[in-house]
Amino acid sequence: MSASLPGSPELPALPATFRPTLTRVVLLSVGAAMFVVITAVAMILENLGTGERTSFVFVALLFFGVLALLSRPRVTTDADGVTVVNITRTRRLAWAEIVRVNLRAGDPWVFLDLSDGTSMPVLGIQPGIAREQAIRDARTLRALVEFHGSGVNDATRNG
Structure with a gap:
């Protein structure tokens, strides 16, 4: 799932912010x-x-x-990493800390799998009202994570 595959989103200019605008x-x-x-x-x-x-x-x-x-949640990306602002917490992550970006059917928002083995909710991308926009944002964030060298490589993962 690299940014060069057909159907992959074009990478936005950084900094980029994702939020559930509607x-x-x-x-x-x-x-x-x-x-x-x-x-x-x-x-x-x-x-x-x-x-x-x-x-x-x-x-x-x-x-x-x-x-x-x-209404506060958002995700901001820049050259150094990702800032996740949820309802009451803000967390700064380096690109290398993010292993995978997940938005599965039925998920209320995106989840980030982190290099320390934990998972983090990202309320700034949620498919509630604007499902198609959330899917596009999740794909774009996934492509940014892969492009910016998180060390994620499909050949090194077991599924």
Whole structure:
């Protein structure tokens, strides 16, 4: 599965960023709409005190904050490696640390098999809403990993 095989993606210029754009737009739009609606309700209700109105706005901000946090995942590649930003964690990986990029049928997002024997979820590429885009992004990331010398060689793997 090298970048030179037919059907392999063309390598993008680095740095390149992959993120679930449609999911991000939906989450941030819903968060903003919820904030506006809850705040408007708090201001319209006549029998609420200042403390109660403040509580409504605080809850609206909390909802928006959670949805903004859920919209955070992305993968950024550069000449030195990959930065994976998931919901609450960010991890920097050298190209050589990534053994394989996996997106199997039914997976909620891409997984990276790492040289230390662990697997890492990459929420920045997820087939939920935009399946075809996620597949293209996963193939491109796989081609970048193979091109940048991760030491991955199909002849050295057992499957």
